[in-house]
Amino acid sequence: MNDAGEFLNAGDLSHKVVDVAAGEAHTLLLTGDGSVYCWGKGMFGRLGIGSEKDELSPVQVKFQNPNGTQDSDTIKIVAIAAGAYHSIALAENGAVWCWGYNLCILNMIGFVDFILYTSIYTLDYYMDGQLGINGKDSHDDKYVIGDYSQMPCLLKKFLELHPPDCSTGESEAEGQTSLKICAVKAGGMLSLAIDNHGTLWMWGNCPQQNKEGGLSLVSSFTPTPVWDFHGHTVVKVACGNEHVVALVSAGESFDGGDLVCYSWGYNNHGQLGLGDRESRLHPEAVKTVDMESPLTLYDIACGAFHTALLTHKKNPNDTLESTCWTFGLGDNGQLGHGTTQSALFPTPVKELPQNEYLISVDCGLFHTSVVSSAGDVWSWGMEKGLGLCPDASRADTDAGHALSPRHMSCKPDQPKFPDPVKVACGAAHTVIVAQAGHKIWSWGRGRSGVLGNGKGEDCYTPTIVLWPPMIEDFKEVKSSDEQDKVREKETQIIKESDEKLSSALNELKLLQTKLSIMEKYTSILHGSIFGKPFDEQDIPVSLRNSGSFDIAKEWENMLEAADRRKLIGLEMFYRNMLAGVKDELMKKRVKEILKECLQSSDLKN
Secondary structure (H helix, E strand, O other): OOOHHHHOOOOOHHHOEEEEEEOOOEEEEEEOOOOEEEEEOOHHHOOOOOOOOOEEEEEEOOOOOOOOOOOOOOOOEEEEEEOOOEEEEEEOOOOEEEEEEOEEEEEEOOHHHHHOOOOOOOEEEEEOOOOOOOHHHOOOOOOEEOOEEEEEEEOHHHHHHOOOOOOOOEOOOOOOEOOOEEEEEEEOOEEEEEEOOOOEEEEEEEEEEOOOOOEEEEEEEEEEEOHHHOOOOEEEEEEOOOEEEEEEEOOOOOOOOOEEEEEEEOOOOOOOOOOOOOOEEEEEEOHHHOOOOOEEEEEEEEOOOEEEEEEEEOOOOOOOOEEEEEEEOOOOOOOOOOOOOOEEEEEEOOOOOOOOOEEEEEEOOOEEEEEEOOOOEEEEEHHHHOOOOOOOOOOHHHOOOEEEEEEEOOEOOEOOOOOOOEEEEOOOEEEEEEHHHOEEEEEEOOHHHOOOOOOOOOEEEEEEOOOOOHHHHHHOOOOHHHHHHHHHHHHHHHHHHHHHHHHHHHHHHHHHHHHHHHHHHHHHHHHHHHOOOOOHHHOOHHHHHHOOOOHHHHHHHHHHHOOHHHHHHHHHHHHHHHHHHHHHHHHHHHHHHHHHHHHHHHHHO
16 A cells, blocks of 8 residues: 555564464454454454454454553563453463453353354353453453453463563572463363463363263363373463363473374364264373374364364475364364264365475364465365355355365465465354465454454455554654654545545446336336236346346247246237237328328329
């Protein structure tokens, strides 16, 4: 953009997206300067903007410490995560911020309808604590409204273990390195974090042992370490609605070597990849991709009830090739195996190209997406792999789930997304960050502004997210002279836009008037010929599909399709029309003869 944007540095880190995360119906962006932006459905305060207002395009999330010592200008965020209805941000100093929903839906009839914005029938709630705060104890904060927070809140547990303003890197008491959170993750109603010692922490809807000794999802406001990995380092973690998957070092520390995949939690659909449907209270290694395998694990993702892994060969040849493995629930084709069957073991998605390196994978509620280093994006699962619910409006011949990977094109004439960064999947939408972080595309369910393109409509092909936000362009200008120039330019842009919009609206009104007249004329003519009002389905198929119209062929097709009653009606109509034409011709001929006779009489006189 060469208007207001001509005063800006194109390489500004504030406009470069380095990470993206998607929740049920909202999306988070992290920029190179440590800022967080969001858009989508605002219910339950999941956007963190101080209200439950839906946002149709990216807006900035503000961070403010309770004591007022830090604000968004000094707090630099280095990682983001999104659960179903809550969000997490990790600050550079190790502080964890959470906002959004803090309840778990225990009993919901019509759960899928709920997450796809239709209707809630009956609900039972209990405190889940995925924000790490107790709503009952937070009434002093005006943005914490009982069961959710509309603004980012500091997670106090980690503040107690490691104060953000701690200036020393060593613990004086024990002489050990201070604990500091290095990564955050979220999914469903669960929140997770990894510290600098490689310890995994969990809070919210956690799989734990119940009183009977079995497995239950237990709510917890307090982050709790997972001691099963003591002596090892947790490198990556992902979670679905009821299960957790982690990549853990084979040895005590991780130095870029092999990683072991562990899974635990509920396993009703085989989402743990352990070969059965038995749930696990404690982590268990996934044998298919263990240390004995010739493959190296490097990325994981979880859908509601399915899991995806990325691997590459331990000893690659000339090119670094990778494979996507999926397992768990397959009812909607989210495994990409060409069927709707579930898989109990990790199974490769065979229809993906074998010669490309996959840099990112993510799972939505019932769909999966991957992006390669070359810029190719594939999606599969619910409603043709677009993350759309089955009742979305589609032509009958093109509806249904994508049981195998479908290639998504950036544009009709551009199949690849340039310089891809990462792909993220929400419950029913997908977001891809590309062009080295300077451009974003989205597609899928668009209600409540979920796609970030300024609209609230579903989109079946990639659409451009409105990035960077125009208002942010003007905040970056420092000098007053430049600010005046920008304001003047902004006013001029708005004025020109208003003029163009007004002209377009006037032209649209004129076209609507002409269209209305044409519709009336068509309806009258159609009623006169066929004896019934005109309907859209009466438009010939060839004209609807291509815009061309072979009147002779369509007339022949119409006659062949007409029943006897319609043919008799047409015969009478045209017989009467022909009789009328003959009468009119006779009248005109009589008038001509009279005129000739009168002229001949005048000449004789």
